[in-house]
Amino acid sequence: MKDREPLLQTRPRFVVAGTGSGSGKTTVTLGLMRAFARCGLKVQGYKCGPDYIDPAYHSAVTGRSSRNLDSWMTSGSYLQEYFLTTSEDADLSVIEGVMGLYDGKEDIALTGSTAEIAILTDSPVLLVVDVRSMGRSAAAIVLGFQQLEPQVRIAAVIVNRCGSEGHYRMVRAAIEAACGIPVIGWLPRDSGLDIPERHLGLLPAVERGELEPLFEHAADLLAEGTDLERLLELAAAAPALQYPPEPDAVLQAQGPSLSSPGILEPGMPVVTETETPDSGSLPALEPASQEQPVSAGPPLSSPAARIMPADTSRPAHRPVQPVIAIARDAAFNFYYADNLELLERAGARLAAFSPLSGEGIPPEADGIYIGGGFPEEFAAVIAANSLFLDGVRAAAADGMPLYAECGGYMVLARSLTDRSGAVHKMAGIIPAHSIMQERRAALGYREVTALHDCLLLKQGGRLRGHEFHYSGMSYIPGEDRIYAYESKGRGGSQPEGYISGNIMAAYAHIHLASHFPAAGRMVEACLTYREQKKQAKQRL
Known part of the structure; x- marks a missing residue:
C-alpha cells in the first residue's frame, strides 16, 4: 500500500x-x-x-x-x-x-x-x-x-x-x-x-x-x-x-x-470550506498546437497497484511473474482498466494478443483471459484463426487457467450463430452453442456467488459485476455441466456460467475490486500451472 x-x-x-x-x-x-x-x-x-x-x-x-x-x-x-x-x-x-x-x-x-x-x-x-x-x-x-x-x-x-x-x-x-x-x-x-x-x-x-x-x-x-x-x-x-x-x-x-x-x-x-483550488491554476484556453493523439484503450499499467491492499500471505516481490495472455482487439475489448491493473498488482505480467490479426496464444502464457466485446461481428474471422482456437483448446486440455466472460464465453462454445443466422465453429471447450438474438437477453447488475471452488473464488465467495448481451447459450442435453455461479439480479437468482478444472466462463462482467482476493487467486493458479509446466519439462 x-x-x-x-x-x-x-x-x-x-x-x-x-x-x-x-x-x-x-x-x-x-x-x-x-x-x-x-x-x-x-x-x-x-x-x-x-x-x-x-x-x-x-x-x-x-x-x-x-x-x-x-x-x-x-x-x-x-x-x-x-x-x-x-x-x-x-x-x-x-x-x-x-x-x-x-x-x-x-x-x-x-x-x-x-x-x-x-x-x-x-x-x-x-x-x-x-x-x-x-x-x-x-x-x-x-x-x-x-x-x-x-x-x-x-x-x-x-x-x-x-x-x-x-x-x-x-x-x-x-x-x-x-x-x-x-x-x-x-x-x-x-x-x-x-x-x-x-x-x-x-x-x-x-x-x-x-x-x-x-x-x-x-x-x-x-x-x-x-x-x-x-x-x-x-x-x-x-x-x-x-x-x-x-x-x-x-x-x-x-x-x-x-x-x-x-x-x-x-x-x-475530506473537504474544507476555505481550502479550495485556485481557478488560476488551470492552463489558459488557447488552441493546442498539435492534434490530440487517439488511444486504442487503457494501457496494461497499474494505477490500481497503489490501491489494492497488499497480500501479506506472500512475499512482497515475487521471484517469478506468471504471464496472463489477454485477448485484446476489436472483437475482445470489454475490460475494466483496474481489473487488468489488479492482476498486475497480484503479481502477473500481462501479454496482449489479437485473435483478429491471426495471432495465437503467446507461447509464454501461463493463463488466458478472454474478455467481452463483439465476437459476433467477427465470427468468420475468429473461426478461420485455427492458431487461436487450437491454442485455446490445447491450453484448456493441458490445464492452463482460462477465464472468459460474455464474448469470451461465447467463443469457448462449440459454435456461434450470428445475427444473419450463419453458424461459425468456435473452440468447442464448453458443451453449448452460442446464438445471437434480436432482443436483448440480459441487462443489469449481478452479484455472483461461487457454487464450487473455482478459478476466481472459493465456494461461497462473492463478486459483483454486470450483464449486457444479446446472445443466449444453449447447452447440449446430456453433456456434463457444472455451473460457476448463483447469479443474483433484479429479477431474482439463477445458476449461471460454466466451470471445469481451471476453466471458468460466464456472461457476467465481474469487477475484481469487488473482492480483492479474486485477482490473487487467479494469479496463484497461473503460477502453479507455470511451475507444473516447468517440472514437466525437467522430467523430459
Whole structure:
C-alpha cells in the first residue's frame, strides 16, 4: 500500500449528468472533452457505472485512457482513491454519468447512481436537459433535480435540442430565474450529433476513426454555444479532496461490503470550506498546437497497484511473474482498466494478443483471459484463426487457467450463430452453442456467488459485476455441466456460467475490486500451472 497523502488534493472536475437516458449527456461529454483537449488541456475521462463503449469514445476524443467509476461494484473508499490516483496528472477530469442523475440500482436510494458518485467525489454537476417542445417547464425539471437530494450540487445547466437560439434564450431565462444557477450553453436539434446504436460493433468504428466527424462537430457546436471559461472556473472551484484512510481489515480480506451502498461506507472525501483550488491554476484556453493523439484503450499499467491492499500471505516481490495472455482487439475489448491493473498488482505480467490479426496464444502464457466485446461481428474471422482456437483448446486440455466472460464465453462454445443466422465453429471447450438474438437477453447488475471452488473464488465467495448481451447459450442435453455461479439480479437468482478444472466462463462482467482476493487467486493458479509446466519439462 502506498503512503497515504496527508495534503488536500486539487482536482478540477465536473460530472455531466442527464435528466434521463437519451438526454444528450454523451454528446455533450464528448464535445466538451474534445473542445478542452483542442485547447491544450490534459482531459481525463471517467464513466459512471459498468460501461465499455462510452469510455472508448472518451479515449478517442481526449487521447487518454478513460476509466470507470462504479459505486455499487466497488466500495466508496476504493472509488475515491482510484479517482484521485488516476486523475493525478490531468488538468481537468470530466465524469460522464449513467442514465438519469438519480437512476441507479435501487428504487428509493442513490446506490450505483451518478448522484452517488458526484457525492463521493464531491464534484459539481453539469445537468443536461432536453428542452424539445418545452419552455418554462424546463425550469420545473431543473428545480426538481435540485431539490431531490441536497448533497448533490447542480452547478450549471446545458440545454440540448433547442429549436433556435431564441428558444435557448427563453429556457435559459426561465431556469436561471427559478433555480439560481447558470445555463452556460446549448446545442441545437442536429441529426449530425446522433450517436449510432450501441450494440452494433461501435468500437471498431471508433478505432477506424469513423466517428471523428461527429466528435469534431459536437466540439465545434459546444465551443461556439458554451461558456467554456465559466465551466472551467466551476471545475476549478470544486472542493479539494483527500485520500481516504487506510482500508480496514474487512476491506483487505473481503473487498467492499456486499450489504450496504458505497455512499454509507466510511472514507467520504475530506473537504474544507476555505481550502479550495485556485481557478488560476488551470492552463489558459488557447488552441493546442498539435492534434490530440487517439488511444486504442487503457494501457496494461497499474494505477490500481497503489490501491489494492497488499497480500501479506506472500512475499512482497515475487521471484517469478506468471504471464496472463489477454485477448485484446476489436472483437475482445470489454475490460475494466483496474481489473487488468489488479492482476498486475497480484503479481502477473500481462501479454496482449489479437485473435483478429491471426495471432495465437503467446507461447509464454501461463493463463488466458478472454474478455467481452463483439465476437459476433467477427465470427468468420475468429473461426478461420485455427492458431487461436487450437491454442485455446490445447491450453484448456493441458490445464492452463482460462477465464472468459460474455464474448469470451461465447467463443469457448462449440459454435456461434450470428445475427444473419450463419453458424461459425468456435473452440468447442464448453458443451453449448452460442446464438445471437434480436432482443436483448440480459441487462443489469449481478452479484455472483461461487457454487464450487473455482478459478476466481472459493465456494461461497462473492463478486459483483454486470450483464449486457444479446446472445443466449444453449447447452447440449446430456453433456456434463457444472455451473460457476448463483447469479443474483433484479429479477431474482439463477445458476449461471460454466466451470471445469481451471476453466471458468460466464456472461457476467465481474469487477475484481469487488473482492480483492479474486485477482490473487487467479494469479496463484497461473503460477502453479507455470511451475507444473516447468517440472514437466525437467522430467523430459
